[in-house]
Amino acid sequence: MSLRRRLITAALLTVPLMDVTIALALVEQWRFPGWELLCVLLAIPVATWAAWPFHRAAWRTLQNRSVSMDTLVSIGIITSFSWALISMAAGIETSGGVWLGFGEVPDGANALYLDVAAGLTTFQLAGRYFETRSRRRAGDVLGALSALGAREARRRHDDTEAIVPVEELRAGDIIIVRPGETIAVDGQVIEGTASLDTGAMTGESLYRTVGPGDDVIGGSISADGILAIEATRVGAHTQLAQMAAIAEQAQIRKAQVQHLVDAVVRVFVPVVLALTVLVALIWLLVGAGASTAVTNGISVLIIACPCALGLATPTALMVGVGRGALLGVLVKGQ
Structure with missing residues (x-):
């Protein structure tokens, strides 16, 4: 329920935020006093309250001296949102850039980074919500298996x-x-x-x-x-109870492929963070402005965030085992 509320709130705020930031950032004549403040007010609930599950999970993994895909998502949201605020407060302009074929971006288009933070949050929340719903349905399948027995x-x-x-x-x-x-x-x-x-x-x-x-x-x-x-x-000693227990254990226990995914993520996240910093430094060394360097570095970070490797594998395994149990196929080991 909490994820659904966060997803609905994020979507309702992100859609108008994207419309306003894109339209007003690209068409200078449409801007009105305080338009950037309006964009910030729309983005704050999304980047903070709606994105809180990612920030909380990232903090917990960091406390355990580890990283996960949530770490990458949280850093991506915080970085893009913070850079938008810094750019607007410090007056760092983004002129000279080209946005999706619309032509050169006029001065004062810094609010564009706000819709990046909000959009990333919304899409990640949607993935997390559907993952959670799939897990719940898989659990319902196990309940149905247990319900075959007499009470x-x-x-x-x-x-x-x-x-x-x-x-x-x-x-x-x-x-x-x-x-x-x-x-x-x-x-x-x-x-x-x-x-x-x-x-x-x-x-x-x-x-x-x-x-x-x-x-x-x-x-x-x-x-x-x-x-x-x-x-x-x-x-619990009957064959039916043992079947339900085996199916439940197969869902809980990580498969070999999931252990591989976890190992890849532990390397993938630090590499992406290092590449983000490296790209920004390279652009600075070749003479680009701070705005261009940071923007290109953030692009590397954001592009890596929706990586399905760390998101889809656990869901696919759990739903597959649960569906198999419903069809009479029990997976003892993976």
Whole structure:
């Protein structure tokens, strides 16, 4: 919910901010007194409150003497926003530049950097929001897998039957399963004959007929008969519970490719930061102005921020494992 509010707020402020900064920065005749202040007021909530998840994550990784893609995003937002404020306050002009084929940018177009900070924040928030939603849906899939099991069972004791929660069942209990009911335990049939629907557990489309002496697994459904089953495994020890646990562990545990991505990011982020500084220094050494040098350095930083390498891999793995669980494919190792 917090991410959605931040994304909506950022989008509602970024769209008019981009329109105003681009139009007024490029068309000098349309500017009015205080237009740059208006742009700053629109950008402040986006670069601070809306971007806070990235700033917080970057600070935490820095405290652990590490870096992540959030570090790059946070630095990109702060740098572009700060440079816009510095340029406007110090009167550093950007004349001589060309913007997307519109021609030479007139003096006083420093507010253009504000929409860079806001746009970067909005796009990154959108990616983070959809990633979080995908993770939540993957978790729902695991919940659906766990929901295949019964919540109650009919336990027989001294020729009487009582419906009890599955948490009260113990190995050796006798469970009565009537047509249409789900078997709550793994066990062995001691009385009765029935056709079982085991599709949810085994993927088999045909019913399996069982009788005395046959083993059955929890999550199967009796189609047409009454069974008396002696429980051998209950609760977390049933095959269904183990399947759900394996799927959950596969989602939590990092795959080898994700470890590779983490290793690449640990190198990628410092390299991008070093290149940012190097590009700015090279432009200064060849005689370019401070504005041109810093602008080109920031461009390197911003371009590297939306790198999908550190964003898409965890989501793809988690959604894939969750979807596989729903289709009956369990991934024990990755």
